[in-house]
Amino acid sequence: QVQLVESGGGLVKPGGSLRLSCAASGFSFSDYYMNWVRQAPGKGLEWLSYISGSSTTIYYAHSVRGRFTVSRDNAKNSLYLQVNSLRAEDTAVYYCARAVSAVGLDSWGQGTLVTVSS
Amino acid sequence: EIVLTQSPGTLSLSPGERATFSCRASQSVSHRYLAWYQQKPGQAPRLFIYGASSRATGIPERFSGSGSGTDFTLTISRLEPEDFAVYYCQQYGSSPWTFGQGTKVEIK
Numbered sequence: 001q002v003q004l005v006e007s008g009g010g011l012v013k014p015g016g017s018l019r020l021s022c023a024a025s026g027f028s029f030s031d032y033y034m035n036w037v038r039q040a041p042g043k044g045l046e047w048l049s050y051i052s053g054s055s056t057t058i059y060y061a062h063s064v065r066g067r068f069t070v071s072r073d074n075a076k077n078s079l080y081l082q083v084n085s086l087r088a089e090d091t092a093v094y095y096c097a098r099a100v101s102a103v104g105l106d107s108w109g110q111g112t113l114v115t116v117s118s
Numbered sequence: 119e120i121v122l123t124q125s126p127g128t129l130s131l132s133p134g135e136r137a138t139f140s141c142r143a144s145q146s147v148s149h150r151y152l153a154w155y156q157q158k159p160g161q162a163p164r165l166f167i168y169g170a171s172s173r174a175t176g177i178p179e180r181f182s183g184s185g186s187g188t189d190f191t192l193t194i195s196r197l198e199p200e201d202f203a204v205y206y207c208q209q210y211g212s213s214p215w216t217f218g219q220g221t222k223v224e225i226k
Contacts, residue, residue, distance in 0.1 A: 008186075031174070032179075035215075037217075038196075039196045044206065044217060044218075044219045044220045045157075045163060045206050045208075045213065045217040045220070046196070047208070047215045047216060047217055050213075050215070059214060059215075060213075061214045062119065062214065065224060079163065095163075099210070102149070102151065102168070102169060103153075103165070103168040103169070103174075104151070104153035104165055104168045104208060104209070104210050105155070105210075106160055106161055106165050106168075106174065108164070109162065110162055110164040111162060
């Protein structure tokens with residue numbers, strides 16, 4: 001079955017960086033767009049980015065463009081999110097999710113918590 | 119960017135009652151690419167409805183979606199105890215993709 005497992009979260013100081021990872025299994029990873037979505041504590045969902053299977057199409061939310069970089073390694077069935085210049089408002093659970101054409105986000109990981117604090 | 123506004127923010131109902139809540143888009147959602155997700159505390163969201171009205175795999179028939187253009191609705195015909203949760207709409211027809219702020223369905 002489809003499995004997505006995020007890692008790489010933790011406590012980081014303002015201005016710091018992290019690289020989040022998402023390990024995928026149970027499906028042909030390179031055939032799917034992959035996404036990052038985050039949720040601040042007690043808040044709603046915020047879509048951040050998607051990347052196509054071949055990495056040729058990438059899009060970011062306005063709020064993170066220029067600070068966050070999405071990438072993937074199809075040989076390793078892995079998705080990444082490089083998060084730079086972190087601010088307190090970036091504190092959130094970060095989810096990776098698979099996108100199915102015309103369907104939306106049909107599979108989600110359990111998330112990794114990023115806490116930005118001095 | 120398409121802004122999605124969900125209403126009401128909170129719906130207080132009893133098991134067995136009918137729940138109806140709305141998602142309004144600031145611009146027309148292309149191809150009716152509007153999804154609904156359910157999220158329970160401590161869990162990841164789960165896809166319930168896609169393409170505005172198609173139920174995802176394993177979703178009970180009491181859940182139905184409708185709408186097009188800028189106005190969409192999710193209806194739960196008879197609330198079961200496991201349906202009390204937060205529901206988010208999301209549009210994936212135009213980039214950037216966006217979510218609504220959520221509607222919480224709570225037990226009255």
